[in-house]
Amino acid sequence: MNRTTRHAGSQRHVITALAMALACATLSACASTPVSHVAPPPAPASHDGQAPSSPVPAVGSSEAPASATIARLQQLIDTHQLTELRTTYNATYGASLLFQTSKLSYYVALFHGKQFWRVIQTDSYENAESIYRNFVAQTRKLAQVDIDTTRLQAGNAYAEHLIALNQQHLQNLQQDASYQQQQARQVATAQQQAKQQAVTLSADLHSTSDQLDAMKQRIRALEKQQADPSLILPSITPNTAPAATANNAPAAGTPSS
Numbered sequence: 692m693n694r695t696t697r698h699a700g701s702q703r704h705v706i707t708a709l710a711m712a713l714a715c716a717t718l719s720a721c722a723s724t725p726v727s728h729v730a731p732p733p734a735p736a737s738h739d740g741q742a743p744s745s746p747v748p749a750v751g752s753s754e755a756p757a758s759a760t761i762a763r764l765q766q767l768i769d770t771h772q773l774t775e776l777r778t779t780y781n782a783t784y785g786a787s788l789l790f791q792t793s794k795l796s797y798y799v800a801l802f803h804g805k806q807f808w809r810v811i812q813t814d815s816y817e818n819a820e821s822i823y824r825n826f827v828a829q830t831r832k833l834a835q836v837d838i839d840t841t842r843l844q845a846g847n848a849y850a851e852h853l854i855a856l857n858q859q860h861l862q863n864l865q866q867d868a869s870y871q872q873q874q875a876r877q878v879a880t881a882q883q884q885a886k887q888q889a890v891t892l893s894a895d896l897h898s899t900s901d902q903l904d905a906m907k908q909r910i911r912a913l914e915k916q917q918a919d920p921s922l923i924l925p926s927i928t929p930n931t932a933p934a935a936t937a938n939n940a941p942a943a944g945t946p947s948s
Contacts, residue, residue, distance in 0.1 A: 772791055773798065775787060775788075779830060780830075781838075782834035784802070
């Protein structure tokens, strides 16, 4: 290796060290800087050169940004100089990894809903990936509350729906039971009346049968009498009243008093 090559390598090493130092300083300056006034990064360019719609939330404001990193990011977004490499959503939280191809620089953004929360810039791809993974892990933790809330709300709504259905079913069953009890009471009353009527009819039938038997006996006796050819005269009791009168009459020639 000649001196020129060694000198060029040394310069590259110095430039790289300076770039890393600058990146570290930038990270320290913007690690906790909110970026709610920053518009979203553009969508990554497709193979035909057209940029599809980006999933990153659209946020913008006329207020001045809070740091130079945010101002730079805003400028890059406005001029469409960023390519979206990765984006992860967890409920209403998300993280995006954006790449400035002209400067080989990376921007990692953390956002909530439609508001950017944090933005970190670095020239190291490995560092950008590490920050992105850290942001994604944070979105998972932060989103757990939203996920639990969504699940609980859905569970409560479904439970209320089931309660309404079961309440209606219970009312239907209660109406059916009330109707069945009413019908049972009516049937029991009808049965009791029918039993009483049966007892009365049984007594009436017994009396009628006795009357019918007596009538049949009289009919048979009369039929037998009518069929007898013998002449039977009724016995006549002698009348003793005239004889007594004769005995008590006055003798002839005796004047009556």
